Amino acid sequence: MTAQERIERAASALKVFPLPSAVLFPHTVIPLHIFEPRYRALVRDALAGDRILALSQLEPGWEGDYGGRPPMQPLMCAGVIVWDEQVEEGRYNILLQGVCRVRMTSELTEDKAYREVQAEALPDFPYEGPEEEQLRQAVFELAGRVPPSFAENLLPVAARAQGGMLADVVASAVIPEPERRQALLAELDVKRRLEGVLEDVGALIGRLQPLRPTGPLN
Template sequence: MTAQERVERAAASALKVFPLPSAVLFPHTVIPLHIFEPRYRAMVKDALATDRVVALAQLEDGWEGKYEGRPPMQSIMCAGVIVWDEEVEEGRYNILLQGVSRIRMVTELTTDKAYREVQALSLPDLPYQGPEEERLRQAVFELAGRVPPTFAENLLPVTARAAGGKLADVVASAISPEAERRQQLLAELDVKRRLEAVLEDVGELIARLQPVRPLGPLN
């Protein structure tokens, strides 16, 4: 069973959700997480014993002061698969969560579990080809001359191979640190508009940075 099929199966029944206001996961990217709250330690333990599928979600505005309960979650999330795990002291976990697909929450389930579960629809990107792709690749190439070499060396090969919505997602994940902006890009389901939005963000970043070294051709 593919990762996409696992996500779709979990979404149709009971998808485990980790609301984390400080982090937004994109499809095709990986995020490291340290799990220490008892309810989410239980969630990870159950996920590891079953399909390893977990969704990362943002909370609606006004969640402060209500986090220990069940404050409303934003409907667009990213579901992923735990690709690496390590249990550490006191039953805590370090995990790597690999994003697989956007999902739209349909309803939150009422269960006796400490953590939250939803039913949802998977929202895989439709195929797309357009001039925005090459413009974004060239912008990333220009950006690479203005950032530390290790950052550029990681980003350039991925950008060269990715296309369509995946291209927008991997670049957004690399250059957009603010959770609010990342959630806006995650919630943009139109691939063309997402590429344009990420291109705008890269352009703004380029404008703030000075070139640090010459680069060869992007290939």
């Protein structure tokens, strides 16, 4: 069974971890430290079952009710726990690999400490267009303005990724703000998503100076 099929099977009762500080994209991996009791229970149940959960953003104004069940934004990313370790006091460290976007259609009843939803999986359709090469060229230009260790991780992925995957992996690497990341996650039109990420990369290039060589010049 593919990861996509696992998400589709889990979508009728999808475990959700609302985390306002982080947005997961498909085709990327995020490390998480799980310490709240309700989300320790979520991870424990996920590990005992299909290892599937979704990461979501909360609607604005959540701060006063974080300990309850504030409204969640309906567009989120579902993924697979690809690595885990249990540490002191029953906490977990996990790596969550994003698989696809999902749209929450309804939240299930409160019979568990954590939150579960019914959702619809939203895989990207194949796309080819000039925006792909434009974004790749922008990433190559950006690579000349960032530390080599960062460029070495991003360039191989950007070179082989296509369509929506290209937009997602670049956005995940270069855009830190949760609000902007969520806006790009919620953009289901691949062409517009590529254009949006290209704008962000272009703005970043404009703020950075090319790196000067550090070795001797011949």
